[in-house]
Amino acid sequence: MIRLLFTKYRFYTLSFLALTGWMLVFDDNDIWTQFKRRGELGRLEDEKIYYQEKLKDVQREREEVLGNPKLIEKYAREKYLMKKPKEEIYILVDDENQPVEK
Numbered sequence: 001m002i003r004l005l006f007t008k009y010r011f012y013t014l015s016f017l018a019l020t021g022w023m024l025v026f027d028d029n030d031i032w033t034q035f036k037r038r039g040e041l042g043r044l045e046d047e048k049i050y051y052q053e054k055l056k057d058v059q060r061e062r063e064e065v066l067g068n069p070k071l072i073e074k075y076a077r078e079k080y081l082m083k084k085p086k087e088e089i090y091i092l093v094d095d096e097n098q099p100v101e102k
Helices: 002-007 010-026 031-066 069-080
Strands: none
Touching (some): 031 069
């Protein structure tokens, strides 16, 4: 059977082997590049999930803050360390560096 492949269909067999070798090693989309891209795709999908969760947190905070003017001031003071002129701000944090008052 193998002898038949190399005698009768020699041109097709060699062409197939050459094309396969070219695609696996020398092509722009060779097998190593595909593995790298698959890994990068997984990393980017993980980042996408992370940023979607962060976006939900920011939207939730925004909805809480925009409804109450006192919360807007509190949020600006705590998050962005804004203050009135001639005023000092002290932020109390716990052992995990989180604000004591939430």
